[in-house]
Amino acid sequence: MTQPRPEVLQKLTPVLTKRWLSPDAWQIGVYQRLDGYQAVRKALDVHPDDLIQLIKDSGLRGRGGAGFPTGLKWGFIPQGDGKPHYLVINADEGEPGTCKDLPLMTYDPHSLVEGAIIASYAIRANRAFIYIRGEAVHAARRLRNAVREAYAAGYLGENILGSGFDLELVVHSGAGAYICGEETALLDSLEGFRGQPRLRPPFPAVAGLYASPTVVNNVGTIASVPYIVLGGADWWKSMGTEKSAGPMIYSLSGRIANPGQYECGLGITLRELIELAGGMRPGHNLKFWTPGGSSTPILTAEHIDTPMDFEGVAAAGSILGTTAMQIFSDQDCPVYNTWRWLEFYHHESCGKCTPCREGNYWMVRTYRRILAGHGTYADLDTLQDTADNIFGRSFCGLGDGAATPVVSTLKWFRDDYLGYIEGRTAPRLSEKSLVGAH
Amino acid sequence: MSETALEFSSAAAPLAEKLLGSAREILARYPAGRERSALLPLLHLVQTEEGYVSPAGVAFCAEVLGINKAQVGAVATFYTMYKRRPTGEYLVSVCTNTLCNVLGGQEVYDRLSEHLGVGHDETTADGRITLEHAECLAACDYAPVVTVNYDFTVDQATPESAVELVDKLATGERPTPARGARICSLREMSYQLAGFADPRDGAVGDGVAGAPTLRGVSLAQEHGIAVSGFHLDTPITKTKPSPREEAAQKPGKVATAVQAATSAVKAVAGKVTEQRPPARTTGDVKDPEVRTAEQRDSATKAAAPVVETPAEQAGTATNVPAGDGKPAGDSTRGERIVSQGTEEEK
Numbered sequence: 053m054t055q056p057r058p059e060v061l062q063k064l065t066p067v068l069t070k071r072w073l074s075p076d077a078w079q080i081g082v083y084q085r086l087d088g089y090q091a092v093r094k095a096l097d098v099h100p101d102d103l104i105q106l107i108k109d110s111g112l113r114g115r116g117g118a119g120f121p122t123g124l125k126w127g128f129i130p131q132g133d134g135k136p137h138y139l140v141i142n143a144d145e146g147e148p149g150t151c152k153d154l155p156l157m158t159y160d161p162h163s164l165v166e167g168a169i170i171a172s173y174a175i176r177a178n179r180a181f182i183y184i185r186g187e188a189v190h191a192a193r194r195l196r197n198a199v200r201e202a203y204a205a206g207y208l209g210e211n212i213l214g215s216g217f218d219l220e221l222v223v224h225s226g227a228g229a230y231i232c233g234e235e236t237a238l239l240d241s242l243e244g245f246r247g248q249p250r251l252r253p254p255f256p257a258v259a260g261l262y263a264s265p266t267v268v269n270n271v272g273t274i275a276s277v278p279y280i281v282l283g284g285a286d287w288w289k290s291m292g293t294e295k296s297a298g299p300m301i302y303s304l305s306g307r308i309a310n311p312g313q314y315e316c317g318l319g320i321t322l323r324e325l326i327e328l329a330g331g332m333r334p335g336h337n338l339k340f341w342t343p344g345g346s347s348t349p350i351l352t353a354e355h356i357d358t359p360m361d362f363e364g365v366a367a368a369g370s371i372l373g374t375t376a377m378q379i380f381s382d383q384d385c386p387v388y389n390t391w392r393w394l395e396f397y398h399h400e401s402c403g404k405c406t407p408c409r410e411g412n413y414w415m416v417r418t419y420r421r422i423l424a425g426h427g428t429y430a431d432l433d434t435l436q437d438t439a440d441n442i443f444g445r446s447f448c449g450l451g452d453g454a455a456t457p458v459v460s461t462l463k464w465f466r467d468d469y470l471g472y473i474e475g476r477t478a479p480r481l482s483e484k485s486l487v488g489a490h
Numbered sequence: 491m492s493e494t495a496l497e498f499s500s501a502a503a504p505l506a507e508k509l510l511g512s513a514r515e516i517l518a519r520y521p522a523g524r525e526r527s528a529l530l531p532l533l534h535l536v537q538t539e540e541g542y543v544s545p546a547g548v549a550f551c552a553e554v555l556g557i558n559k560a561q562v563g564a565v566a567t568f569y570t571m572y573k574r575r576p577t578g579e580y581l582v583s584v585c586t587n588t589l590c591n592v593l594g595g596q597e598v599y600d601r602l603s604e605h606l607g608v609g610h611d612e613t614t615a616d617g618r619i620t621l622e623h624a625e626c627l628a629a630c631d632y633a634p635v636v637t638v639n640y641d642f643t644v645d646q647a648t649p650e651s652a653v654e655l656v657d658k659l660a661t662g663e664r665p666t667p668a669r670g671a672r673i674c675s676l677r678e679m680s681y682q683l684a685g686f687a688d689p690r691d692g693a694v695g696d697g698v699a700g701a702p703t704l705r706g707v708s709l710a711q712e713h714g715i716a717v718s719g720f721h722l723d724t725p726i727t728k729t730k731p732s733p734r735e736e737a738a739q740k741p742g743k744v745a746t747a748v749q750a751a752t753s754a755v756k757a758v759a760g761k762v763t764e765q766r767p768p769a770r771t772t773g774d775v776k777d778p779e780v781r782t783a784e785q786r787d788s789a790t791k792a793a794a795p796v797v798e799t800p801a802e803q804a805g806t807a808t809n810v811p812a813g814d815g816k817p818a819g820d821s822t823r824g825e826r827i828v829s830q831g832t833e834e835e836k
Binding site for chain 1: 519520521524526527528529530531533534555564565568569570571572583586587588589591592593624625626627628629630631632633637639640641642669670671679682683684685687688693694695696697698699701702703704705706707708709710711713715716717718719720721722724725726727728729730731732733734735737
């Protein structure tokens with residue numbers, strides 16, 4: 053294991069992760085000693101419109117994958133329309149590889165609660181919901197405790213800190229459906245229906261939860277807000293790049309010496325991140341990786357110096373996504389990995405639209421055949437054709453996400469596919485394992 | 491709690507006797523007229539009694555919300571955490587999604603399956619353990635991971651450490667999880683999933699952050715690296731007075747003092763639980779799809795984003811609705827396949 057060079061260490065920007073070092077920061081007393089609930093006091097002395105402008109000025113972009121400018125999203129909420137407004141926080145973390153929101157909610161839950169109060173005040177919402185993934189039980193436990201503490205301290209409820217602003221905050225657990233991370237599916241689920249995506253427009257800013265103007269933001273986005281309110285837009289922009297401002301939690305996993313969460317300014321490269329993580333595991337050489345979860349096109353060793361910001365990754369033909377970097381080596385098979393992801397997408401497809409429901413069904417079967425050693429050359433065209441017909445033709449991003457590992461591995465690693473078809477690679481799936489496959 | 495006006499069918503009555511109080515608390519979390527939002531927590535709630543969503547559980551949810559059983563069933567069968575058969579005391583989940591899979595999760599699952607003699611979503615004969623292979627559990631930096639009743643119990647699992655875990659569970663022992671709270675039963679966990687506090691004293695404080703979670707921030711601390719230029723009192727540009735300032739100007743000092751006193755009284759009184767009529771009259775609210783379709787035409791113009799800066803432009807570009815980017819019909823890919831003479835298309 054190698055020690056990272058000082059100039060690479062300087063790229064670390066502990067902001068959102070800083071309180072994780074304090075084991076009791078989940079308690080309100082400790083949180084308050086660590087600058088907690090200072091931002092909400094400051095925000096309540098400012099007009100909501102000025103807060104929206106502050107967030108616009110900071111250049112904060114959504115941390116959930118799409119990178120939409122947060123201030124702009126808040127600004128879309130029509131004011132004075134006489135309708136109730138809602139803030140819904142997407143805490144349905146489930147994108148394969150992504151593991152940044154759960155620790156944040158477990159070890160620093162009040163930062164999310166504080167961000168929720170400020171964001172609700174800015175968009176004039178009197179009700180906010182945190183839709184947390186069902187399986188995230190310990191994070192939910194801590195979060196519910198934080199909400200209770202915040203009510204007792206007068207940060208939630210009626211007339212918060214004498215400002216005349218009221219807010220009810222509810223933590224709502226999901227029940228195990230990946231699709232509910234898609235914002236409109238999440239809203240349907242929160243309304244008590246099957247979590248299936250809605251056709252847009254109308255966008256949630258106009259007709260979201262209960263057909264009312266709604267902002268849906270990721271956990272990391274909302275938890276960033278108190279820091280911007282305290283430190284200002286210019287300080288926030290001192291990290292990251294011009295168009296991708298601020299710090300970002302990079303989640304590194306796979307064949308590296310020290311997997312974990314590394315918070316750095318946007319724009320750091322994989323080479324530098326691997327250096328921070330102590331290098332590759334002994335005997336492993338980088339072969340391919342996901343820049344932001346399995347739904348983003350995979351990149352290869354040649355992309356190791358790509359700046360990991362929204363623009364840099366897009367220029368390399370992929371998407372920054374959730375900065376969940378799953379790192380695979382020459383000992384991993386891109387065909388096998390893609391098959392396993394597809395089993396996931398097949399299982400999680402909500403069934404609403406045909407390309408995703410049927411396409412994933414058939415692609416999974418084609419992969420099983422290839423990996424069992426019975427593939428044909430035509431199978432590769434079938435895969436490409438199916439993926440092309442899912443991508444851009446599905447109701448929501450789940451279908452696109454399923455198609456991307458297929459298209460990108462076919463592009464970069466066609467020979468690995470041919471290995472199974474031409475009998476150069478030993479089959480990975482036996483007849484026996486195919487029988488029991490779900 | 492107000493006296494119940496609800497009458498339950500014979501199927502739902504036994505559950506109603508035990509769960510109606512909790513059900514009412516759940517309903518109170520959502521706006522009046524939007525009680526259907528309580529359906530997911532209510533389904534978690536019925537699992538606290540039965541360990542799965544039984545026909546009686548479906549009936550209970552339907553009758554509490556004033557919707558029909560088919561509507562409840564449609565939702566219950568959509569989500570994997572609602573079990574359709576009785577489950578064990580412990581749900582042992584092994585992540586076998588790609589990353590955990592290649593780091594050994596599949597071997598862990600296979601060994602457990604063999605050792606326990608059960609397959610996916612099956613329960614041991616003694617009713618103790620239900621095994622499942624799970625999709626990404628959001629702990630890839632600890633791969634492969636095993637959870638018990640969804641709490642992270644074994645990190646960097648091996649077949650041996652996983653077998654050791656289930657052997658302990660089988661004998662009634664409750665080993666301390668790696669990063670979750672002390673183990674409870676699946677039914678007790680369902681109560682928390684329904685949105686209630688963990689009743690066990692101190693459980694919320696259980697579990698410390700593991701080394702991978704803290705890796706980056708510890709590295710920074712070790713080398714004395716911090717983000718400079720952070721000042722809590724950095725001013726925010728004000729273009730208009732805040733509502734608080736406006737309120738302070740209008741009614742004068744006396745009124746402000748009265749307002750402050752009122753809020754102090756409110757704070758002492760604590761949060762008053764909202765009183766609401768029994769939910770039975772709510773009925774089903776309009777299907778979101780129907781509703782959004784009604785709004786679609788009028789909303790189209792309003793939703794068009796106003797692009798201001800290059801950074802914002804980059805953001806809005808990714809926000810086009812799926813499916814609009816391509817012409818209808820077949821892609822050129824299809825023609826290529828035809829020209830190659832495969833039998834997929836004619």
